[in-house]
Amino acid sequence: MVNETIRNILARRSIRRFHDKPVEEDKVKLIIECAFAAPSAGNSRPAHFIVVDDKKLLSSLAKAHPFGKMLERCPLAIVVCGDPTQSEQASYYWEEDCSAAMENILLAAQALDLGSVWLGVQHAPAVELAVREFLKIPPHIKVLGIAALGYPAENKDPHEGILDGKVHLNQW
Amino acid sequence: MVNETIRNILARRSIRRFHDKPVEEDKVKLIIECAFAAPSAGNSRPAHFIVVDDKKLLSSLAKAHPFGKMLERCPLAIVVCGDPTQSEQASYYWEEDCSAAMENILLAAQALDLGSVWLGVQHAPAVELAVREFLKIPPHIKVLGIAALGYPAENKDPHEGILDGKVHLNQW
Numbered sequence: 001m002v003n004e005t006i007r008n009i010l011a012r013r014s015i016r017r018f019h020d021k022p023v024e025e026d027k028v029k030l031i032i033e034c035a036f037a038a039p040s041a042g043n044s045r046p047a048h049f050i051v052v053d054d055k056k057l058l059s060s061l062a063k064a065h066p067f068g069k070m071l072e073r074c075p076l077a078i079v080v081c082g083d084p085t086q087s088e089q090a091s092y093y094w095e096e097d098c099s100a101a102m103e104n105i106l107l108a109a110q111a112l113d114l115g116s117v118w119l120g121v122q123h124a125p126a127v128e129l130a131v132r133e134f135l136k137i138p139p140h141i142k143v144l145g146i147a148a149l150g151y152p153a154e155n156k157d158p159h160e161g162i163l164d165g166k167v168h169l170n171q172w
Numbered sequence: 173m174v175n176e177t178i179r180n181i182l183a184r185r186s187i188r189r190f191h192d193k194p195v196e197e198d199k200v201k202l203i204i205e206c207a208f209a210a211p212s213a214g215n216s217r218p219a220h221f222i223v224v225d226d227k228k229l230l231s232s233l234a235k236a237h238p239f240g241k242m243l244e245r246c247p248l249a250i251v252v253c254g255d256p257t258q259s260e261q262a263s264y265y266w267e268e269d270c271s272a273a274m275e276n277i278l279l280a281a282q283a284l285d286l287g288s289v290w291l292g293v294q295h296a297p298a299v300e301l302a303v304r305e306f307l308k309i310p311p312h313i314k315v316l317g318i319a320a321l322g323y324p325a326e327n328k329d330p331h332e333g334i335l336d337g338k339v340h341l342n343q344w
Contacts, residue, residue, distance in 0.1 A: 001198060004176040005283035009206045009276055026173060032339055034181045037331035038275060039290050050340040057342055092295035096316070099271030100290075103210060104181055107279065111177035118211050118272075123264035136343045144268070159209035167204055168222040170229055171308045 008111050010158040015115025016070045018150030022053070023076045027112045031078070031149075034108035038100035041093035046086040047101045050079040050135050057134060061146065064130035068119055074150040078105055079121075079135060082142045095122075098144040105147050115152030121145045180283050182330040187287025188242045190322030194225070195248045199284045203250070203321075206280035210272035213265035218258040219273045222251040222307055229306060233318065236302035240291055246322040250277055251293075251307060254314045267294075270316040277319050287324030293317045 032049055040046060052058055053076050062071035071077055080102045082094035090097070102118055109116040121128050121143045131143050204221055212218060224230055225248050234243035243249055252274045254266035262269070274290055281288040293300050293315045300315050309315060 001202060001284065003283055005180040006202060006206060006280060008177040009280060009283075010209050012209065012211075014211060029334070030173060030178060032334055033332065034178060036333070036335055036338075037182050037184065039184075039186055039278065041292050045335065045338075048338045048340065048344075050342070050344060052342055054342045093292055095267050096271040096274075096292065099268040100275040102268075103272040103275040104279075106211065108178060108181055111175055111181075112173065120213050120265055120268065134343075135340075138344060141344070160205065161208070162201070162204055163208055163217065166208075166217075166220045168220065168307075170222070170224050170226045171306075172220075172222060172310060172313075 008107060010160065012106055012110040013156035014117040015152045015154060016117050017153040018070065018074045018115065019153050021075065021151045023114060023149060027114065028076065030112065031105055031108045034104045035101040038097065038104045040097035042087060042089035044087035044090045046083045046090035046094045047098045048081040048083060048141065050081065052077040052079060060134045061131060064134065065119055065127050070117065070148050074148045076149045078147045078149065079131065080144045080147065081137060082144055083140070084142060085140050094142060095144065102145060102147060109149050114149055116147050116149045119146040119148065180279060182332065184278055184282040185328035186289040187324045187326060188289050189325040190242065190246045190287065191325050193247065193323045195286060195321060199286065200248065202284065203277055203280045206276045207273045210269065210276045212269035214259060214261035216259035216262045218255045218262035218266045219270050220253040220255060220313065222253065224249040224251060232306045233303060236306065237291055237299050242289065242320050246320045248321045250319045250321065251303065252316045252319065253309060254316055256314060257312050266314060267316065274317060274319060281321050286321055288319050288321045291318040291320065
């Protein structure tokens with residue numbers, strides 16, 4: 001019953017060390033296509049994606065984020081943003097919609113032999129402000145987070161199992 | 173370059189019509205295992221999952237949710253909850269963490285020949301309250317949403333392409 005897709009979901013781990021090798025443009029396009037394939041409330045699709053491969057910008061992002069050191073050395077980042085003005089539903093659900101898109105990015109990367117890590121942004125106001133300035137993000141757009149991506153230079157075991165006490169049958 | 177996992181991500185669509193056929197327990201377990209494999213901020217893993225297959229409860233949920241009619245006729249729902257008291261990071265990031273877990277549920281379902289749809293809950297206070305009561309969810313726990321699941325009785329084309337104006341290179 002366990003197939004390639006299930007194995008891919010279980011195999012995705014946070015990767016913070018990358019080889020000094022660019023990510024092919026075709027792979028970037030496919031990852032972005034997968035990001036757009038995520039569901040969104042009322043299908044309003046509020047997500048925007050900023051593909052960052054400029055070394056100077058990656059270095060600026062690395063300095064701005066307390067857990068973002070790897071951005072200095074990875075070849076690619078995708079910044080996931082949301083437009084809460086896209087629709088009434090987007091104003092409530094942009095975070096959920098953008099998080100699903102982010103998860104698709106990480107899973108698609110894994111499927112294409114890349115590693116990735118999700119760096120949170122929106123709940124760290126100083127980081128959010130710096131990212132916004134470096135990438136010229138308009139004021140009405142929210143910044144969910146950053147995916148750092150590249151060919152992995154570390155190996156991690158796949159996830160397995162179910163956490164005790166966190167699955168409930170029919171009622172809590 | 174397009175492999176089974178990429179195809180699975182693109183093929184996932186919101187499915188609202190289901191066959192009257194239960195979902196095998198092994199599949200439910202695998203879906204939940206995939207849900208736990210989602211990333212979380214600081215690895216604090218705040219997600220809880222309520223697996224609902226009781227027909228009376230599914231019917232109650234269907235009546236409580238304005239877009240939840242299909243819960244009356246689907247064999248299974250997984251309610252994704254978050255515990256913001258799990259850690260300081262969970263208090264900020266539980267929505268993002270739980271949304272990634274929800275997306276894993278939908279993608280794992282697709283990989284196991286099931287269909288699914290994500291019903292938002294937390295931003296609809298009356299719905300949230302009803303779900304909370306029916307499923308005896310404790311006050312400190314948040315309810316992200318409900319995945320309705322089952323064998324699909326409708327077909328939809330896969331996603332393709334990239335939305336104009338929503339991909340930016342290096343800066344907005």
